[in-house]
Every structure is written in structure tokens, then in C-alpha cells.
Amino acid sequence: MPTISPKVRKWLSVFSMLGLFGSLLLSLLLTSDALQNAARFEQLYSLLLAVNIIALITLFGLIALNLRRLWRQVRRGLAGARLMVRLVTLIVILAVVPVSVVYYFSLEFLHQRLGSWLDVNVDQALNNALELSRVAMDARMREALKNTESIAQELSNVDPVRYVSLLNEAHNRTNVEELTLLGQNGQILAFNGGDEMGGLLPSHPYESLLLQLKRTNTYVSVVPIKDGSLHIRVVLRFVHRNNNFLFLHALYPTPERVSNLAADINNAYEIYKERFYLRESLKLSFTLLLSLILLLSIFSAVWAAFFVARRFVAPLSNLAEGTRAVASGNYDKQLPVSQLDELGFLVQSFNDMTRNIAQARDEAKHSQQFADRQRTYLEAVLSRLSSGVISLDHAQCLRTANPAASQILGLPLHESVGINLTQLQDEHAALQPLYLAIHNHWLTGSQDWRAEVVLFVAGGRKVLMCRGTQLTLDDDIESGQVIVFDDVTALIQAQRDAAWSEVARRLAHEIKNPLTPIQLSAERLRQKYLQKMPEKDAEILDRLTHTIIQQVDAMKEMLNAFSDYARTPQMRWQRIQLNDLIKEVLDLYLNEQAFITVKFDENLPPVEVDRGRLRQVLHNLVKNALEANPQDTSIAVTTRYLAESNFDCVELRMQDQGEGIPEHLLDQIFEPYVTTKTKGTGLGLAIVKKIVEEHGGMVWIENNPGACVVIRLPVAPQVAPHLLPSPAPALTS
Amino acid sequence: MVFIMPLFINTRRVNRGWQLALTLLCWGISLSLWAQPEIHDVNIRLAGQTYLLDAKINYELNPTLLEALHSGISLSFAVNFQISRERELWWDEAVSSFSRQYQLRYHALSRQYLLRYANTGLQNAFPSLSSALSAMGALNEIPLIKKIAIKANNMYRVKLQASLDIEALPAPLRTVAYLSSDWHYSSDWYTCPLSAQK
Numbered sequence: 001m002p003t004i005s006p007k008v009r010k011w012l013s014v015f016s017m018l019g020l021f022g023s024l025l026l027s028l029l030l031t032s033d034a035l036q037n038a039a040r041f042e043q044l045y046s047l048l049l050a051v052n053i054i055a056l057i058t059l060f061g062l063i064a065l066n067l068r069r070l071w072r073q074v075r076r077g078l079a080g081a082r083l084m085v086r087l088v089t090l091i092v093i094l095a096v097v098p099v100s101v102v103y104y105f106s107l108e109f110l111h112q113r114l115g116s117w118l119d120v121n122v123d124q125a126l127n128n129a130l131e132l133s134r135v136a137m138d139a140r141m142r143e144a145l146k147n148t149e150s151i152a153q154e155l156s157n158v159d160p161v162r163y164v165s166l167l168n169e170a171h172n173r174t175n176v177e178e179l180t181l182l183g184q185n186g187q188i189l190a191f192n193g194g195d196e197m198g199g200l201l202p203s204h205p206y207e208s209l210l211l212q213l214k215r216t217n218t219y220v221s222v223v224p225i226k227d228g229s230l231h232i233r234v235v236l237r238f239v240h241r242n243n244n245f246l247f248l249h250a251l252y253p254t255p256e257r258v259s260n261l262a263a264d265i266n267n268a269y270e271i272y273k274e275r276f277y278l279r280e281s282l283k284l285s286f287t288l289l290l291s292l293i294l295l296l297s298i299f300s301a302v303w304a305a306f307f308v309a310r311r312f313v314a315p316l317s318n319l320a321e322g323t324r325a326v327a328s329g330n331y332d333k334q335l336p337v338s339q340l341d342e343l344g345f346l347v348q349s350f351n352d353m354t355r356n357i358a359q360a361r362d363e364a365k366h367s368q369q370f371a372d373r374q375r376t377y378l379e380a381v382l383s384r385l386s387s388g389v390i391s392l393d394h395a396q397c398l399r400t401a402n403p404a405a406s407q408i409l410g411l412p413l414h415e416s417v418g419i420n421l422t423q424l425q426d427e428h429a430a431l432q433p434l435y436l437a438i439h440n441h442w443l444t445g446s447q448d449w450r451a452e453v454v455l456f457v458a459g460g461r462k463v464l465m466c467r468g469t470q471l472t473l474d475d476d477i478e479s480g481q482v483i484v485f486d487d488v489t490a491l492i493q494a495q496r497d498a499a500w501s502e503v504a505r506r507l508a509h510e511i512k513n514p515l516t517p518i519q520l521s522a523e524r525l526r527q528k529y530l531q532k533m534p535e536k537d538a539e540i541l542d543r544l545t546h547t548i549i550q551q552v553d554a555m556k557e558m559l560n561a562f563s564d565y566a567r568t569p570q571m572r573w574q575r576i577q578l579n580d581l582i583k584e585v586l587d588l589y590l591n592e593q594a595f596i597t598v599k600f601d602e603n604l605p606p607v608e609v610d611r612g613r614l615r616q617v618l619h620n621l622v623k624n625a626l627e628a629n630p631q632d633t634s635i636a637v638t639t640r641y642l643a644e645s646n647f648d649c650v651e652l653r654m655q656d657q658g659e660g661i662p663e664h665l666l667d668q669i670f671e672p673y674v675t676t677k678t679k680g681t682g683l684g685l686a687i688v689k690k691i692v693e694e695h696g697g698m699v700w701i702e703n704n705p706g707a708c709v710v711i712r713l714p715v716a717p718q719v720a721p722h723l724l725p726s727p728a729p730a731l732t733s
Numbered sequence: 734m735v736f737i738m739p740l741f742i743n744t745r746r747v748n749r750g751w752q753l754a755l756t757l758l759c760w761g762i763s764l765s766l767w768a769q770p771e772i773h774d775v776n777i778r779l780a781g782q783t784y785l786l787d788a789k790i791n792y793e794l795n796p797t798l799l800e801a802l803h804s805g806i807s808l809s810f811a812v813n814f815q816i817s818r819e820r821e822l823w824w825d826e827a828v829s830s831f832s833r834q835y836q837l838r839y840h841a842l843s844r845q846y847l848l849r850y851a852n853t854g855l856q857n858a859f860p861s862l863s864s865a866l867s868a869m870g871a872l873n874e875i876p877l878i879k880k881i882a883i884k885a886n887n888m889y890r891v892k893l894q895a896s897l898d899i900e901a902l903p904a905p906l907r908t909v910a911y912l913s914s915d916w917h918y919s920s921d922w923y924t925c926p927l928s929a930q931k
Contacts, residue, residue, distance in 0.1 A: 034904050043900075046900060130842060137842075225856075230843070265842070273805040277800070281908065284909060285905040
């Protein structure tokens with residue numbers, strides 16, 4: 001099926017409707033003509049009327065369909081439907097009102113004028129004229145009767161054989177046109193007639209007439225003949241001399257002028273009578289015709305209204321639809337431009353506008369995508385950084401934090417975005433050193449700062465190297481700080497281990513090696529010269545060599561202790577209960593003069609430690625505590641489980657009854673060779689600190705008033721192990 | 734019967750179908766209160782090579798028709814004939830159909846009723862309406878069909894109906910005539926059988 005373009009279809013529809021209206025109008029014209037002129041279209045009148053009515057009903061159906069469609073469009077709230085309703089209503093009213101007025105006055109005119117045309121006076125005059133014609137005919141009828149009676153008189157006295165000759169004579173003598181003699185039963189006995197009657201057959205008076213004559217004997221009448229002329233018919237009943245009844249039928253012509261005039265009068269009278277009779281029907285027919293014309297006008301107006309309104313509204317409803325589409329975010333909508341008028345210009349402008357909006361939207365989308373890509377890239381970079389990066393806004397609220405920051409601090413920082421740093425610190429007490437570092441630099445307003453912060457968070461003690469930078473952007477609100485921090489715990493540990501190892505190596509190499517020849521030399525001196533020397537000198541040599549040997553031994557012992565401290569053996573991690581280990585160590589001291597009180601937390605979670613190393617820590621501490629006060633050797637050992645917001649730890653406190661640590665030594669008591677005792681290597685607490693830090697723990701001393709050593713060790717990881725770093729691997733030099 | 738037969742004619746005379754449809758519609762909506770033409774004394778006989786029909790039709794005009802006649806309106810009557818062959822299990826086959834037309838009018842000057850035979854063009858004048866109507870109602874020796882057209886061993890039907898022809902009325906009157914029962918002056922279809930005669 002070939003596709004028809006909308007334009008062609010539109011014009012096809014217009015032309016077909018125009019054709020329909022035109023043919024309807026023509027058919028109404030023909031109907032009107034048929035009503036008025038009997039000759040031309042009279043035969044077609046009923047057909048035309050029926051066709052018109054059917055066509056109008058069809059038209060009405062079409063319009064009803066249009067109306068229904070419009071009603072549905074209005075109910076569905078289609079764009080432009082209401083405007084179309086208003087336009088159609090307006091056009092229909094504009095068309096219907098004048099047409100109705102014309103219709104009303106036409107009907108009035110028709111009804112009044114048709115009545116007045118048929119005047120009573122004319123009616124009377126025509127009646128009189130007809131009567132006059134009859135009177136004029138009466139004289140001729142009497143003459144014809146008299147003539148016929150004389151013929152009948154003659155016929156009654158002759159033999160039947162002479163009937164024909166007598167009739168011929170009478171025909172020749174008088175102006176009779178046709179003479180017929182009939183028997184008693186109506187059978188023709190004799191006939192004489194001219195060709196004027198149009199045939200050879202006699203015109204036969206009818207049985208009813210013959211019956212009537214049995215009562216009255218004579219019948220005279222004017223009869224119209226087929227061609228319109230008038231004749232006089234006389235029928236007589238007479239008695240023949242042989243007592244038979246006979247009928248004589250005679251036809252007389254009337255003078256042409258009289259006949260014509262009388263016929264004219266008769267025609268005029270009949271036409272007048274007919275018109276008078278038809279006036280009501282004529283009114284009805286004209287009313288019907290006018291109504292049909294009215295309907296045709298209204299229907300064509302309605303259809304035209306629909307057509308015009310649809311054409312007018314189409315661009316507007318397109319625009320409305322387009323606007324809706326734009327409002328709902330569809331900027332690719334382009335409307336067809338069908339006209340080159342103001343509406344077309346409007347549609348064109350709309351198209352330009354949507355095109356521009358679509359372009360702008362695309363550009364915005366592209367830049368958004370670009371920004372997103374940049375952001376994703378930056379995030380990826382940040383998330384791959386091993387350094388923790390957090391940024392704060394102008395109100396010290398957390399804006400961003402990379403995964404490394406969360407990992408280092410052992411906190412899900414991305415959940416805390418937007419929270420003020422002070423509030424964060426309140427919730428997680430472990431963050432306090434970091435907070436203080438940031439806050440202090442914030443208050444001083446320094447642009448760039450560096451600080452080392454030690455935190456005890458999930459995963460244990462952490463040494464962080466923090467670098468803060470002030471962000472100064474155009475917008476005041478955008479400004480803030482970026483803090484980058486690195487977990488340098490392992491690094492520091494390794495550095496320290498390396499340094500101590502180096503020291504130990506050098507000591508062994510530079511000091512311990514010469515000690516043996518010194519000792520050997522001293523022993524040899526003693527052996528060689530002690531017997532030979534005089535007693536007084538021998539005593540001095542003995543004392544001196546003894547001192548040398550003894551001091552060299554002491555030095556060796558000291559060097560061994562130091563090398564023990566510097567040594568970093570492989571850690572053997574084990575999951576243990578701290579309480580069990582403490583009990584195991586304390587059992588060794590039961591024989592000594594010690595009074596040890598223990599207070600264990602029974603719900604202590606396990607810790608992951610190197611059993612041997614930690615045992616050494618405990619020995620060192622117990623020894624220290626016992627030596628603190630020789631008079632009162634009571635020691636209190638307490639363990640407890642500390643569950644803080646972001647990390648869990650196990651705390652061990654060991655309280656002695658000594659004098660405590662002098663205030664000025666409290667900060668450096670864990671340094672090697674710092675001691676309050678006269679005896680000892682000065683490495684006991686340094687080894688304790690080293691081992692505790694190797695376990696990710698912290699240690700400090702509180703004066704309480706005796707010294708109280710506090711050790712905190714992180715709990716063995718079981719939940720969210722990814723947040724906790726594996727215990728620092730031992731670094732070997 | 735009345736409603737079926739006009740439909741039957743429809744197939745034969747398509748050009749007049751719409752008239753009959755309209756007439757049917759009017760019959761449907763109105764009942765005639767006046768007497769209709771009556772057909773009786775129908776007789777069919779074979780004369781030589783042709784079947785002839787004699788019949789009598791009683792015409793009795795109602796006041797509306799009388800008034801129209803006396804007001805100079807010419808009334809046209811038609812007697813319609815149909816001959817069909819009976820068939821089993823199927824519609825009857827139409828063999829032939831024809832009609833006789835009459836025109837009746839009143840001549841005011843002579844007070845005569847003029848009856849014109851439209852088929853022949855002959856015209857007669859009658860002093861009274863009853864004589865004119867009885868002349869119109871006397872169907873004498875109407876040639877129906879040739880003898881050879883009627884086959885032996887077949888049954889045929891002859892149907893006839895007399896009616897006033899509304900379409901022959903003046904145009905303004907037709908609308909009224911179609912809508913008024915007074916103007917629907919028509920007899921029932923009269924049916925009589927016909928079979929081959931020796």
C-alpha cells in the first residue's frame with residue numbers, strides 16, 4: 001500500500017469534504033427545483049430528498065465522531081484540546097446564529113406569503129368564470145338535445161333496415177359528429193361517425209349510463225375529449241313503433257373558440273384548486289427543504305470549524321507537547337514547521353531554544369563527566385597512597401579521609417565525614433594526641449607544620465609523622481587544612497634496631513676484642529711476676545692484676561648484656577592468656593621473700609605475643625620491684641581489659657613499695673643506662689620498653705607514690721583484622 | 734406476505750427499491766384506518782396460445798383521496814402482476830412481471846371523471862365516480878403469459894396487487910403522502926395458482 005504524505009492526505013480530505021458539501025448543495029438545489037418546476041426533476045424529487053437526508057445523517061455521524069474524538073482528547077487532557085473546543089464553539093456559534101436568523105425569517109416569509117397569494121377573490125372569480133362557461137354550454141346542450149330528439153323521432157317510425165341510411169342522412173343534415181343506435185341490451189344496431197373521435201370504433205356509453213337512462217330517458221353532458229377539446233354528448237331512450245326500447249347516442253362538437261376558452265378557464269380553475277389544495281404540503285416541503293439547507297449549513301460550519309481549529313491548534317498543541325517534553329527533561333524534541341507565519345516563527349524559535357538547551361546540557365554533562373573522572377582518578381590515587389590524608393574545612397569538620405587514614409587510625413573515618421574534630425576526639429579518646437597537634441597548629445595559624453604523634457589505637461602503639469598544610473582557596477568556606485600522616489612506627493623501630501645493632505657490633509669489635517688480650521696479659525703478669533716479686537710489691541701486683549681481671553670480666557658482662565639488648569631475635573608469635581603467663585613467672589618468686597598480691601581480670605581476651613620475650617619483661621619488672629625497697633618487698637600485680645571506642649587492649653599494672661622515680665627522670669627512665677640504682681646495667685627498663693614496643697604496646701611509669709609500671713598490649717585481632725596491622729616484623733640488622 | 738413480496742420485487746426493479754423501502758417504513762409506523770382496494774373473482778384461462786386473466790377490484794376512496802381528486806389532483810393507480818415458478822427448498826423463480834397503469838382525474842367544467850389508461854393512452858369520461866372506479870376495477874382478458882412459457886409438471890403463482898402510486902403525485906404532496914397512512918392506498922397481494930392447461 002503506497003504511503004500518502006500527511007499534506008496530500010489533508011488536501012484529499014479537504015477536497016473530498018468540499019466535494020461532498022458541493023454535491024449536497026447541488027442536490028438540494030435540484031430538490032428545490034423539483035418542488036417548483038414540475039417538469040424537470042419531479043421524478044427525482046423523492047430520490048433527491050432521500051439522498052439528501054442520508055447524506056446529512058452521514059455528515060452528522062462524521063461530525064459526531066469528530067466531537068467524540070475531541071471529547072476524549074479533552075478528557076485525556078491532550079495539549080490544545082481545550083483551545084480547540086473553544087475555537088470550534090466560537091466558529092459554530094458565529095455560523096449558526098446568522099443562519100438560524102435567516103432560517104426563521106425565511107419560514108415566516110414562506111408561511112405568510114403562501115397564504116396571501118391564494119386570494120379568496122380570485123377563487124370566487126374563477127368559480128364564476130367556470131359557471132359562465134357552463135351557462136354558455138347549456139344553450140348548445142339544449143340545441144343538441146332538441147336535434148337528437150328529432151332524429152330519434154324519425155328513427156322510431158322506420159324499419160330497422162333503414163337505420164343506417166337514416167343516420168347517414170341525419171349526419172349529413174346536422175353538425176352531429178357521431179351517431180350510434182343501440183339496442184335494449186346495449187348492442188350496437190347502427191353507427192355513423194367521423195374520424196375526429198380518433199378511431200373507427202364508436203365511443204360507447206357505459207352500462208352505468210344505460211342503467212341510469214332507464215329511469216330518466218335523456219342524458220346531456222359536456223365531455224372533454226383526449227386532445228382537450230369539449231364535445232356535447234346526448235343519450236336518449238325512446239320507444240320504437242314495435243314497442244322496443246332503443247338508445248341513441250350522439251356527440252356534437254362545440255365551436256373551436258368556445259371550446260378553447262372553456263378549456264382554458266377549466267385549466268386555470270383546476271390549477272388554482274390544485275395549488276390551493278397543495279399549499280400546506282408545499283409549506284411543509286419548503287420547510288423541510290429549508291431545514292435541510294439549514295442543517296447543511298450548520299454541518300458544513302461545524303466541519304469547517306473542526307478543520308480550521310485543527311489546523312490552527314496543531315502547531316500550538318505541538319508547542320504545548322514540546323514544552324511538556326522539555327519540562328520533563330527531553331531536550332531533543334524538535335517540532336515540525338508547517339507554516340511560515342507567526343506561529344511557524346514561534347515553532348522555529350522553540351526548536352532553536354531546545355537545540356541550545358540540549359547543547360548546553362550536553363556540555364554540562366561532559367564537564368560533569370570530566371570532573372567525575374578527575375575526582376575518581378584523585379580518589380584512586382589517594383586510596384592507593386600509603387600515607388593517611390585527611391582534610392578539614394574551615395570549621396574543623398572532617399571533609400575527606402582516604403582509606404589509608406582509616407587504616408592507620410583504626411577508625412572507619414569515611415563514616416565520620418562532616419563531624420567536627422573535637423566531637424571526633426570526644427568519641428575516640430585515643431585520637432587526642434593527634435587532635436592536640438592539629439588544634440595547636442590551627443590556633444597558631446601556621447601554614448605548614450610537622451609533628452610526630454604517638455597514638456595508641458587499634459593495632460597498638462603507632463608513631464605518626466604528621467604534616468599539615470593550610471588550604472587557602474578563593475572561597476573562605478572552602479579553605480581548611482590538609483593533614484598527611486605516615487605510620488613510621490616500624491621505620492623508627494627499624495632505625496633504632498639498626499643503630500643499636502651497629503653499636504653492639506662496634507662494641508664487640510672495638511672493645512670486647514681487646515679485652516681478652518688485656519685479661520690474658522694481666523693473668524700472665526700475675527703468674528710470671530707474683531712469685532718473683534717481693535712480698536710488698538707482690539701484694540700490689542696481685543691487687544692490681546686482680547682489679548684488671550675483675551674489671552675486664554665486668555666489662556665483658558656489661559658488653560654481653562648490651563649485646564643482648566641490641567639483639568633482635570626472630571619473634572615467635574603465640575596467642576596466649578596474659579594472666580597465665582604472669583602466674584607462671586610469679587610462681588618462680590614464691591620462694592623469695594616477696595609478698596605479691598595479684599588481682600586478675602578473669603575476662604581478659606587473649607593477646608598475641610612472643611612468650612619468651614614477654615617473660616623477660618616480667619622478670620625484669622619483678623626484679624626491679626623487689627629491689628625497689630628491700631624492707632617492703634610487697635608487689636601488687638593487676639590486669640584488666642580496657643575496651644575503648646576504637647581499640648581494645650589488655651593492661652598490666654605492677655606497683656611496688658619503693659620511693660618511686662624522681663620527677664626529672666620520669667621521661668627518660670626507659671632510656672638505656674638511666675637508672676636510680678647503684679647496681680645494675682641500666683638496661684632493664686630499656687629492654688622492657690623495647691620488647692613492649694616490639695609487641696605494639698606502650699609502657700610508662702606512674703609514681704603512685706611507689707613506682708607503678710603500666711603496660712598496655714593490644715588484644716589479639718579477631719574482628720576486622722584488615723584494620724589492624726600485623727605485628728611489626730622484626731628487623732634484623 | 735405483504736412485507737415479503739415488495740422485497741421480492743426489489744430484486745426485479747432495483748430503481749424503485751428505495752420507494753418501496755420508504756413505503757415499507759411508513760407501513761411499519763402507521764396503520765391504515767380506511768378501506769383498501771379489494772381483489773376478487775380472479776379467473777385465469779387459456780385462450781389460444783395465451784393465458785388470460787379476469788378479475789374485479791373494488792376501489793373505495795377515502796375522504797383524503799376524494800378531496801385531493803376534487804381539488805384537481807390526478808390520482809395514479811397501478812395494478813402490478815407477478816408470475817413466479819415454485820421451487821422446492823429455494824426462492825420462487827420470477828418468470829415475468831408487469832403492471833397496468835390508470836390515471837383518474839376530475840374535470841370541473843363538465844363535472845366528469847376522466848379515466849385514462851396509461852398503457853394504451855385511451856381516455857374515458859364518466860358522469861359519476863362510482864362508474865369510473867368500477868370501470869377501472871374491471872380487469873377483463875388481461876394477457877398474462879404465453880402458453881409455451883408455462884411448463885408442465887411445474888407449479889406457478891400469479892400475484893396481483895392494486896395500489897395508489899405516490900410517486901406520480903405532485904412533488905410537494907409526496908412528503909406528506911409518504912408520512913400519512915391515508916395516502917397508503919394499496920391492496921394485499923392476491924395469489925392464485927397457475928399450472929399448464931391443455
